[in-house]
Amino acid sequence: MYKVMIVDDEPVIRYGLKASIPLDNGMYELTGAFANGKEALQQFNEQCPDILITDIKMPIMDGLELARHALDIHPSLKIIFVSSYSDFDYVREGLKLGAVDYLLKPTLEPEDLIKLLEKCTRLIQQEHKIQQDLDEHRETQKGLHRKELEQELKQMLASIEYRADPAKWNAAFGEGYIISYGRIHNKKELQEKFGYLYPGIKAEEVVDTFYRNFDRGSMFSLYNSDVILVLPYCKEFESNLQHVKRKLEADTGITLYIGYQKGKVAAHINTCFYQAKEACDIHFYQVSSESYPYVSSFSNDESKTSYLDYLKEAVRESDGVKTEIVKEKWIAEWEKGNKSPDKVKREAGEMLSILFQRKVDIPILLQKMDELTHTETLEELKTLLNATIAQWEMEHPVTFASITSHQQLMEKALHYIQQNYTSDLTLQKIADYSFISKNYFSLLFKKYMDQNFIDYVISLRVKKAEDLLANTSLKVYEIAHKSGFNDVKYFSKLFKKLTGLSPVDFREKAQK
Known part of the structure; x- marks a missing residue:
């Protein structure tokens, strides 16, 4: 008007x-x-x-x-x-x-x-129309410049030999930069609930949200769904970083914990990246919803006390008291916070291996070691480690023979899944239905079906969605809901990743 x-x-x-x-x-x-x-x-x-x-x-x-x-x-x-x-x-x-x-x-x-x-x-x-075209052209050019800068940053992080374009670098970060390393909170739980692709899709959503809402800086996701954010330096960089973090979390519905480091010149970006990652690791010891500045705190030196050898010796001697003492001292060493989380997780896996390598089947042992690597905090790791040790000391270890003997149980579980996959079906619910522990059921299911429980459920949901798209006129959000997906945006992205087509394109192709 x-x-x-x-x-x-x-x-x-x-x-x-x-x-x-x-x-x-x-x-x-x-x-x-x-x-x-x-x-x-x-x-x-x-x-x-x-x-x-x-x-x-x-x-x-x-x-x-x-x-x-x-x-x-x-x-x-x-x-x-x-x-x-x-x-x-x-x-x-x-x-x-x-x-x-x-x-x-x-x-x-x-x-x-x-x-x-x-x-x-x-x-x-x-x-x-002319103004709109000009605005779109400016936005396109700005987007191209930011993508070019993103590629520059990726190449610089991939190779210390790569040198940034001085003009691009100075235009973006002339006064210096803040590089942040971010991880999605509770990633393991999200994978168990929504499938292994979910954290990666949410990481892409975080990046898209950043580019929609902020004009300066660059952000991209890594292969493991972690994210890298590089912002121009300013005096108020800490409050600026918190503002960005809160906006990303509010718009995507996930929680990020991030570590950051300040840098001045392009040549130091690689070093600052690893320092930001190390700062992010502080979350393992100091649980907080805030961001973590880099403080050199993890020692690269090997501990003078070799608890690995002491534990081997105690197990070899079948000395239960000595074994407990070594375990307690080893865990107490972790609690000092001097070691990187990766090293602590690796040592926790070594502890399990020494204690149970002749009692527990290798696949079960490896699975538990993998679970240890996905813990986000030291307390979470200690809880999982102690519970596993207590359980394995009391229970008869699961063998391959016992796994293959559970065909009837798995067939019953599969029937239940196929009847209920469009509801809020979780690994815990199906484990309770089968009257076995969640971890044991997870192991049995993967051995029996050669895929994880949630990935199997998602495959059923996607097949259901394909059938509804091809044979009904329901709207995409209705199909998502009827197939077991509560989040239509996640459904659309996941559907395209798994089928190569968006739901709309799939329907057009199927109905031709």
Whole structure:
């Protein structure tokens, strides 16, 4: 709808102009009719008209002066002058100001005014289209520049030999930079609930959210669904980083914990990257929802006390007391927080291996060691480690023979899954249904089906979605819900990753 303002000192002309504007067609809105330019100008900022219809000669402030002031306020304003035959010199001056055209009072007809209004709207639409094209071009160019910068950063992190383009680097990070390493909280639980692709899809969503909401900086995800964020340095960088983090979390529904380091020159980006990653590792010891600055805290030196050898010796001697003492001292060493989380997790796996390598089958042992590597905190690791040790010391170890003997149990579980996969089905629920532990069921299922439980459930859901897309006219969000997906955005991304087609494209191809 285009706003129109009328200014004329003659009431009859004002009334005639108002009556000639087709206000009932939804295209035009009358913002006011005034007797002189001064009255109109006082309301101009508030009304902000698109089209001004004004008399040339009026008392107090004439149309030319009004036009000059109005164009200063609103340069793209479209002006139609109304004049008498004797006012042509004024009209010529008005046209020089940029007026669209003029109307003569003695011969004024509604059709003439309507034609000029339509001419004004065409000009406004053309200008809007040009401006939109310019804005899109700028956004495209800005996006290309940011993608180029992202590629520069990836190559710099991949190779210490790579040198950044000085012009691009200085334009983006002339005063220095803040590099952050981020991880998605509870990634293992998200994988168990939604499938192994889910954290990666959420990481891509985090990156997309960043580029939609922030004009400066670069962000990209790594193969393991961690994310890297590089922002220009500023004095308020910590509050700026927190603002970015909170926005990303609010829009994507996930929690990030991040470590960061400041850098000055491009040559140091590789070192700063690893320091930011190390800062992120602090979360393992100091659980917080905030960001972690880099502080050199992890020692690369091997411990002078070799608990690995002590534990081997205690196990070899079948000395239970000595074994417990070594375990406690080894765990106490981790609690000092001097070792990187990766090293602690590796040592926890070695502890399990020494204690149970001759008691527990290798696949079971490897699976538990893998679970240890996915713990996010030391407390979580200790809980899992101690529970595993207690369980394996009490229970008879699972053997390959016992796994293969559970065919009847697995067939019953599969039937239950196939009847309930569109509901909120979890590994714990099906384990409870089967009357065995979650971890044991997970192991049995993978051995029996050669894939993880949640990945199997997702494959059933996707097949259901394919059938509904091909054979119904349901909307995509309805199909997502009926197939067991509560998040239609996640469903669409996952469907495309697994089938190579979006749900809409799949339906078009299937229904041809």
